[in-house]
Amino acid sequence: MVFTLALRNLLHDRVRLAVTLIGILFSIVLVAVQLGLYLGSSRMITANIARSNADLIVTTFGAKSFEDGGLLLGDRERHQALATPGVESVVPLVVAFAEWRKPEGGSSRVVLIGSDADDQGLLPWGLIQGTVEDIKAPDAIAVDSTYLSELGINGVGDTAQAGGGRVKIRALTEGIRSFTQSPYAYTTLNRARQLLGADDDKSTFLLVKLAPGANITAVQKDLAHRLDSADVLTKDEFESRSLKQWLFRTGAGLALIGGAILGSLVGTVIVAQTLYSSTKDHIHEFATLRALGSSRGYIYKVILAQAGLSAIMGYVLGMAIALLILYFSRNSSLPLVMTPGLAFWLFALTLFMCAISALSAIVKVTKIDPATVFAR
Amino acid sequence: MTTTPVMQAENIVKELGAGAGLVVAVKGVSLELVPGELTLLMGPSGSGKTTLLSILGCIMKPTSGSIRIADTKIDGLSAEELAKVRREHLGFIFQSYNLFPTLNAIENVRIALDVRGVKGFAATSRSEEVLREVGLGHRLTNYPRNLSGGEQQRVAVARAIASSPSIVLADEPTAALDSENGHAVMALLSRIAKEQHRSVLAVTHDPRTLGYADRVVRIEDGRIVGEERRPEGIDSPEITDLTKRRKLHA
Structure with missing residues (x-):
């Protein structure tokens, strides 16, 4: 009742x-x-970090987010990381804002991500056109289909200028959105360095994979000790830091x-x-x-x-x-x-x-x- | 048939307000209710009869005096304990029926059982049974708005007796009814007292009700001023010549 x-x-x-x-x-x-x-x-904000194939991420000291690393890490840091007990591999990753010049005129900004497919560091996902192999071509780039009109292109085969060079759309993804509203553009590691005018050994992040059985906390501590000008973070820590930057500091x-x-x-x-x-x-x-x-x-x-x-x-x-x-x-x-x-x-x-x-x-x-x- | 009182009230005093606005609504009333008897509490407006009914119904606490219901002394009980006494021993009938407008007849009775923990089929069948008893077997699913005043009051009577309380208290049960319905409701209350061996106390100032009473208690200015009882052996409800008027207070 x-x-x-x-x-x-x-x-x-x-x-x-x-x-x-x-x-x-x-x-x-x-x-x-x-x-x-x-x-x-x-x-x-965290999608690229979550998708990166790493147990630990080495960033430049004080990097606030995935888009905020600069291109300051070089071979010295990479070799120091590789020499650390418990580390199996260290994969360089380039991430930086770049100017995008539309074919029909005008420009906007993209976040250029450079990573080699063979290294399996960070590859675009949700491909709806083209393959990861297609991105290995010298001028290849992959962008998300959501941003085609914003980038002034129609799809695969179109060309534009990113940073200091010409790029051709070879693959399209679906569902990779950018919180900064600057679309992510995926290319190879060296092509990204060229487009950004960076030295051949420079990278934004080092993606560290641990050897089987290695203690992540011990390796993180050891790496932090060896790389005094860098931060060594777990993926969770880096995600939290990025969220804090974009969601709370802004x-x-x-x-x-x-x-x-x-x-x-x-x-x-x-x-x-x-x-x-x-x-x-x-x-x-x-x-x-x-x-x-x-x-x-x-x-x-x-x-x-x-x-x-x-x-x-x-x-x-x-x-x-x-x-x-x-x-x-x-x-x-x-x-x-x-x-x-x-x-x-x-x-x-x-x-x-x-x-x-x-x-x-x-x-x-x-x-x-x-x-x-x-x-x- | 036992004549052991089911309710005994002794020297009940009720003060309302405070300071200069203090009013003594009930002044030392003592009263007993026995099973099988329909008692009328009669008096003019402002005589304290409804206040006394509220106190006897464990709704209002007396300023002083004591009340015993079925061997339970209720002095000093908390509001929740008094509610329990009401659930276990009392049934109420109100002047304005106080039916729930959103519930139909059977649900209006069921809710009185529901608050007592009787649920499901047992509650439904008991509700049907008492509604048939009061002559509303054909109105079970009617909402109060579709019932006449007399029918609404009969639903209220069914609700009051559904849990088989030993005491039924009615506040002006005929005040809102026409003559025919008034007589029907009083006959029903009289039958409940006699056939179900309950004690029924009705507050009223309606002279039409006198013929159904076994006892009439008169109250004026907060005091019981007289009591009349139907002579032994006279059963007819039409008898209005109550005798043995007794002045208790000068």
Whole structure:
């Protein structure tokens, strides 16, 4: 009967129910979009690090992110790393911003990534046209299909100028987005150095693979000791550092999290307001329940059931709209991400939000004087 | 048939307000209710009868005095403990019926059982049973808005007796009803008292109800000023010539 009464109370006033659901829906959509963007941004920021074939990454000292390494590491550092016990291989990787001149005029910026396919350091993924082998050609480059118009090209076979040389599109990827909005362009290690005008031994990162059985912490410590002008990070550490740089030092992440918190607060206030007003409208019924001998707990259950039912209805509607937004954002340069985990946490957040909203109503019924049943 | 009281109230005093606004609504009332009897508590507006009903119904706490219900002394009990006493021993009928507008007749009865922990099929079949008892077997799924005043009050009666309480308290049960429905509800309360051996106390100022009473207790200005009892051996509900008026207070 608790759920029956709760549901009927909700359905009794359709306008108020609509306001409640709009409040929850608004909140869920806002939080889902903000957190979806946060998650999407995080994935974009860390995708190349996560895909790199390394146990440890050597960066220049204080490099803040994947795009911020410079071209300062040379053969000396590479050999020092190779000489460290527990290290099996050290693969150089070049990452730097470069000017992209469009064939029809105008320019933009790309993040040039140089890595040799044979080294298996960091290769483009999600290829929809061309192969990794195609990128080995002297002027070859691979870009993501999302950015074709931004780069002023139509697809494979088109040419442009990157940095100091001519490049030809030999492969296209799908789903490699850039948080900086400067598309990633993949080429060979030496071609990247040439385009950037760097020395033959220079690289941005050294991707370190450990020998089987080597202790990662010990090797990291040893490498850090030997390479005093470099940082030696695990992939997790470098991902955290990159996220911190782009999401928190720039304020972008805080804005997204702030938006999500604001969405939750607005939703909570709207639901609290409507639940309180519903409880106030049904106060004589709750007083009657009290007079009939119900415990306070029974009445709390009715209010919490109202809140829970509102949460479920609002969540379903909110998620439907959020998924629609997600669908339409899939080909944008900043796609939203929704994972089962995020969907679960959004549901938990909705329930929590509605439970908190029920507090004011619960306080109201706690003060019910059952004697009011005689005053009507 | 036992005449052991199911409720004993002794020297009940209830003060309302404070300071200059202090009003003594009930002034030393003592009352006993026995099973199988329909008692009317009659008095003019402001005489304290509803306040006394609230106290006897464990809804309002007296300022002083003691109440015993079925051997349980309820003085000093907490609000939750009083709610438990209400669940276990009392059924209520209200002047404005106080039905839940969003629940149909059977659900309105079921909810009274639900708060007592009776659920599922047992609750449904008991609710149907009591609604048939009060003559509403054909109105089980009707919502209060689709029931007449008399039918709504009968649903309220069914709700009050569904859990088989030893005491049924009614506040002006006929006040909102026309003559025919008023008589029907009083006949029902009288039958509940007699056939189900419950103690029924109804607060009223409706003279139409007198014929159904086994006892009439008169209250004025917070004091019981008289008590009349139906003469032994006279069963007809039409009897209104109650005798043995007894002045308890000058």
